[in-house]
Every structure is written in C-alpha cells, then in structure tokens.
Amino acid sequence: MKSKTIVLKFGGTSVGSIERIKIVSKIILSHKSKNTRIAVISSAMSGVTNELIKKSKSICNNFDHAEYDTLLSTGEQVACALIAGNLKSLGYNSRSWLSWQLPILTEGNYSNSRISNINTKNIKKYMKEGGIPIVAGFQGINSNFRITTIGRSGSDASAIMLAKFLNADECIIYTDVDGVYTTDPRMHKKAKKIKKIFYDEMLEMSSLGSKVMQPTSVQDAKLNKIDITVKSSFVKKNGTLITGSKKSFSDQIITGISSTKDDAKITIVGVKDKPGVAAAIFKPLSDNSINVDMVVQNISLNKKETDITFTIKADDLKKSEKLIRNNKKIQFKKLAFDKNLSKISIIGVGMITTPGITYRMFKSLAQKKINIMVISTSEIKISVLISNKDVKKAIACLHKEFNLD
Ligand code: ADP
Ligand code: ASP
Ligand code: MG
Secondary structure: OOOEEEEEEEOOOOOOOHHHHHHHHHHHHHOOOOOEEEEEEEOOOOOHHHHHHHHHHHHOOOOOHHHHHHHHOHHHHHHHHHHHHHHHHOOOOEEEEOHHHOOEEEEOOOOOOEEEEEOOHHHHHHHHOOOEEEEEOOEEEOOOOOEEEOOOOOHHHHHHHHHHHHOOOEEEEEEOOOOOEOOOOOOOOOOOEOOEEEHHHHHHHHHOOOOOOOHHHHHHHHHOOOOEEEEEOOOOOOOEEEEOOOOOOOOOOOOEEEEOOOEEEEEEEEEEOOOOHHHHHHHHHHHOOOOOOOEEEOOOOOOOEEEEEEEEEHHHHHHHHHHHHOOOOOOOOEEEEEEEEEEEEEEOHHHHOOOOHHHHHHHHHHHOOOOOOEEEEEOOEEEEEEEHHHHHHHHHHHHHHOOOO
C-alpha cells in the first residue's frame, strides 16, 4: 500500500504552554499509522515572538536586520525542541529540525523573505524510517547563510511550502478556532464556520484582515494547488477546506467579512492637478516602505487643483506626515489627518455574477448611520473605510444583510 505524507502545523496558542505541548503531541500521534508519514511545523509559543521584538526595541529602534531575524527565529526553536523532546519521552522517534539544518532557502529582505526551496532529502529518509521531524516554522536561510524570517504568522507559509516540497497528500493547519468563519468569531457571535472556501476568497479575506491564515501562505497554496484544512487543536471538530476545486460549493454570494483596525487617512488638499503629481507624492512613502492602501483623487473642478486621499497604518502616520511636508516636489494648501479608522470588506466570488451588491452594502451601513469615508473594490470584494467605533455594528449589519447569520 502506498504511504501517505501529511504536514501538520501548530500555531502559537496551540503550543502556548507545556500542557498544550503535551496535547499537540497526542494530536500528532493520532495521525500516526503504518502507512502515514508525518512532518510537523511549529510556531513559537504564543507571545514569545512579541517579547523578542520588544527586547530588540529596548536595545534601539533600528536594530540590525539580520540580528533581528536571528533573534526572532529562536521562539520556534524552543517550541520544536519541546514537542520533539516530549514525543521522545513517550518512546517515539522524533527530532527538531532548524531551517539551516535542512536547509530551508529563502529570497528577499530580512523579516519579509519568501521560501524558495526546501531540501527534504534528510527528513524524507527520517520519515521513511518512522521518525517524526518537528521543523521550525517562520524561518529560513539566505544566500549568505544568514537566518531569515518570512513575515509575521509565517509558519503558515512554512507549512504550505513544506507540503509542496514533500509532495504531501494533506496539509492541516491546527489553530485556536475550528475553521475559517464568515467573520472573526471573536468580533461577531453569529459568525458561522465555512465548510469550503476558494483560494481567491481566502486570499482576499486574509489580506483584508482575517488573521486566521497568513496571506502569503494562501498565495503559495494557490500557486502550488495545495488544499489546506484549517482545524482546531482545542476541540475535535471538522474544519474548513481551502481549495481551488469547484466541487460542492454553496451558492452564497458573499462568503465572508473581514476587518482591519488602526488604519489612518491622510488628505492632501489643493495639490496641482498635473501628470506626475501622484507619483511624486507616493515615491518617498514607497522608498520608506510605507504601505499605502486605499487611494482616491477628487475630480478637479477648476482643472488646476485637486485633493488626494489615501490610507496607511496608524503607526506610519507621523513618518508619512513628515515625508509629505518635506517633499520639495509637491505643493499643496493643507494636510488633513484622521486616525482610529477601520476597513470593512465583504468578499465573495458570487459578486462577479450578482448585481446590486454595492448598493446593498451601502444601504445597510446607511441604515445604521455608519459614515463611509473611502471605498475600494475588486472583482470579488468591496471595502469601505469607517470609524473604529462602528466596526462591530458594521460587521453585524452586513453579516445579516448577506444572509450569513
Ligand atoms: P495561530 O497562532 O494558530 O496561527 P492566529 O491567531 O494567527 O492563530 O489565527 C487564529 C485567529 O484568527 C482566531 O483566534 C480568530 O480570532 C482570528 N480570525 C480572524 N478572522 C477569522 C475568521 N474569518 N475565521 C476564523 N478566525 C478568524
Ligand atoms: N512566531 C511567528 C509570529 O508570531 C510566526 C508564526 O507564529 O507563525 O509571527
Ligand atoms: Mg497564525
């Protein structure tokens, strides 16, 4: 009988204490059978990565990038050693594997690298002999043999890429919720578990604030056609399948609602309405790695001047203001700011073929007297910028409007 390879990933809360490490070990062993080969990816114990970031900041604000990644990668090392050590104490063959020991190769900048290759030769042999490798998530090495990390929540991408390079039959992401919900179940009690969701919808939901899966990992899964099951390590329940397969999907128009917090808005009032101005505004922001999200430019009534509004993360507000004020390439009348904003998005492939969704979204927000500040759309999502204080109310009314309750 052909053997089956599965990759199991455990998130921070799942491995957040010694009790949890013991429970996770039991889950790993529950997958063990004569014909199953298991590889595990673990995150750091919950809170550890944040503590490490704090430590680097207490040294200085511009801590060395390479040392930052070396520091952050240690969280995963602890969790992997604890799981492997626990499995060994129970009499099983297991060992931890750090990225440089495989190796897991990455490309790109520190803190935000992407996995380009994983040498699976040694773990494949180990798995064939019945061993359970516990691989540190979130990290790799670059062409200078330095340790890199692959972005916050990156262990999700480690799991997908390990599944790809092992040619695994299954990839299960164990977390602290029992699947992907129509909206964050911690924000709205009536959120419902989704049985199956398309990669594209999951990608939009993740990118628009649904933290349950890291966006890069969903992109990697889509590119490599890897089905993902999201499940709870706390309760034994069926999870959610993230897939590209069109088999037995519901005909829901809207699949999910995502929200972000801590967005900010800048309006540059009275800039010259001529070619090149937008590029001149955004160049210094881009040079400083400030992520600009929604952008709107007003219609210029006198054809001489216009207003440009855009959103960024509130953390970047001060720096962005300084960059705009110091930008000699633009002239404007005034700058206006707004913080404590959120972006609410409705997502669903059903939107492509169903007219009237935008109207229904705006109408239900209007009925709740929620003011919309900026709007942006794509084929399968509509996002609006609103005040932080209206987020819960907005999620509740949209959840009801689109029959998700
Ligand atoms: P892990 O540490 O296992 O990687 P995360 O904290 O990254 O877990 O992701 C799980 C969390 O994602 C949940 O606790 C939940 O609050 C949040 N979340 C946000 N949006 C959703 C959603 N649509 N469905 C499920 N969980 C969501
Ligand atoms: N430990 C890392 C983080 O907190 C990676 C992960 O948990 O996936 O971002
Ligand atoms: Mg996560």
